[in-house]
Amino acid sequence: MRYFADVKKPIQFEGPDTRNPLAFRFYDASRKVGGKTMRQHLRFAVAYWHTLRGTGGDPFGGPAIERPWLTGSDPVDTAERTLDAAFEFFTLLGVPFYCFHDRDIAPEGATIAESRQNLERLVKRAARRQRETGVKLLWGTANLFSHPRYTHGAATNPDPRVFAHAAAQVRAALDATRVLGGTGYVFWGGREGYSSLWNTDMAREREQLARFLHMATAYADEIGFRGQFLIEPKPKEPSVHQYDYDAATVLGFLREFDLWDRFALNIEANHATLAGHTFEHEVATAAIAGKLGSLDINRGHPLLGWDTDQFPTDAASAVAAMFWILAQGGLRRGGLNFDAHVRRGSFDTIDLFHAHIGGMDTFARALLVADRMRRDGVLKRFVTQRYAGFRKPMGRRILGGKATLPELEDWAAKQGEPPRVSGREEYLENVLNDYLYATRLD
Numbered sequence: 323m324r325y326f327a328d329v330k331k332p333i334q335f336e337g338p339d340t341r342n343p344l345a346f347r348f349y350d351a352s353r354k355v356g357g358k359t360m361r362q363h364l365r366f367a368v369a370y371w372h373t374l375r376g377t378g379g380d381p382f383g384g385p386a387i388e389r390p391w392l393t394g395s396d397p398v399d400t401a402e403r404t405l406d407a408a409f410e411f412f413t414l415l416g417v418p419f420y421c422f423h424d425r426d427i428a429p430e431g432a433t434i435a436e437s438r439q440n441l442e443r444l445v446k447r448a449a450r451r452q453r454e455t456g457v458k459l460l461w462g463t464a465n466l467f468s469h470p471r472y473t474h475g476a477a478t479n480p481d482p483r484v485f486a487h488a489a490a491q492v493r494a495a496l497d498a499t500r501v502l503g504g505t506g507y508v509f510w511g512g513r514e515g516y517s518s519l520w521n522t523d524m525a526r527e528r529e530q531l532a533r534f535l536h537m538a539t540a541y542a543d544e545i546g547f548r549g550q551f552l553i554e555p556k557p558k559e560p561s562v563h564q565y566d567y568d569a570a571t572v573l574g575f576l577r578e579f580d581l582w583d584r585f586a587l588n589i590e591a592n593h594a595t596l597a598g599h600t601f602e603h604e605v606a607t608a609a610i611a612g613k614l615g616s617l618d619i620n621r622g623h624p625l626l627g628w629d630t631d632q633f634p635t636d637a638a639s640a641v642a643a644m645f646w647i648l649a650q651g652g653l654r655r656g657g658l659n660f661d662a663h664v665r666r667g668s669f670d671t672i673d674l675f676h677a678h679i680g681g682m683d684t685f686a687r688a689l690l691v692a693d694r695m696r697r698d699g700v701l702k703r704f705v706t707q708r709y710a711g712f713r714k715p716m717g718r719r720i721l722g723g724k725a726t727l728p729e730l731e732d733w734a735a736k737q738g739e740p741p742r743v744s745g746r747e748e749y750l751e752n753v754l755n756d757y758l759y760a761t762r763l764d
């Protein structure tokens with residue numbers, strides 16, 4: 323069965339001058355950039371929930387997109403068809419990875435045991451398709467936010483019976499991720515927060531969440547799952563306030579609850595902007611803590627202000643993200659997961675190809691630009707020079723914890739008023755644009 327008959331052969335690299343909409347302009351999987359191929363650098367992953375299961379619903383209307391695989395009355399049959407369509411799509415697009423929630427690939431059953439059986443059945447099929455196609459699992463996760471039982475949270479629910487249901491689900495999702503060789507496991511706590519502080523014991527709920535995460539890592543050790551654990555920050559939506567608000571908040575949480583060594587962050591662009599940050603701010607905050615694990619590379623709409631999860635097309639923001647990734651020596655076990663969906667009005671299956679091709683080209687080009695900028699060292703030279711004073715004797719004394727307030731008072735008086743030095747922000751923006759709009763990137 324071919325679900326994507328409009329696409330006759332896998333998408334190929336044709337270079338920046340092509341006019342073929344079903345070709346890559348910059349993503350040349352085997353092209354080497356600084357010793358690694360683009361495929362190895364970028365580690366693209368398709369988000370199963372949006373790409374295969376997305377039907378264009380929004381708060382004002384239900385499904386508006388029909389998919390030929392999302393038909394039939396038996397949910398397990400539908401899940402099997404969806405899985406086959408998924409691997410057909412991954413292969414035609416040429417992505418190395420995908421990501422899923424447990425309920426994306428297999429329907430919830432009437433009991434915990436039935437849900438597990440459904441998942442195991444679909445995992446077997448996924449393992450077969452992975453072997454046949456070479457496509458791998460980047461990360462798995464459990465959907466702990468859609469079922470009505472999780473209305474007041476999963477791990478942060480006031481009722482331990484709900485907590486236990488969530489535990490059962492994470493256990494099964496970890497088993498599935500291990501069997502499929504996932505390189506990571508994500509926690510995104512959509513309802514791990516509150517709607518009203520008047521009915522919430524925030525101290526208790528944060529404690530519960532920490533206990534839950536400790537249990538998950540203990541279980542992973544027990545079953546020999548060696549993937550990286552990730553927390554994906556988001557400030558709100560659907561909760562009014564989510565405990566994993568942003569990267570800095572999560573880093574503090576990991577320290578407070580002794581989880582630091584076991585978790586890294588999965589930074590999502592649209593979540594960053596919802597938190598009032600830029601994508602690069604969140605990427606940088608995670609990276610300087612040594613905790614940049616993986617990225618969800620979607621974007622929000624500047625006029626809408628909610629989690630629109632659009633495909634990435636913003637070149638400057640993609641360059642900034644790639645800059646930090648290169649600075650830390652790559653994504654290692656992480657990757658670039660789209661976590662993006664086509665608009666409600668883009669209902670043809672071919673729109674899925676346009677969306678992913680554009681996103682892959684945006685980041686492939688960003689990789690080339692960031693690599694070129696790093697090799698030329700322009701920004702690095704500027705920043706190094708800007709902080710030069712801290713490499714001189716008094717700067718070193720300050721950083722070494724030796725200087726005192728009285729000593730600095732004397733020193734400041736002797737130095738006199740420091741010269742004012744421009745930050746050259748506009749100049750640096752021009753430098754970025756020189757690289758961004760350079761036509762020659764070969």
Ligand code: XUL
Nearest residue numbers: 463510554590618629661
């Ligand atoms: C929701 C979101 C999730 C996570 C995985 O905003 O980003 O899809 O990426 O649960």
Ligand code: CO
Nearest residue numbers: 554590618661
């Ligand atoms: Co996400």
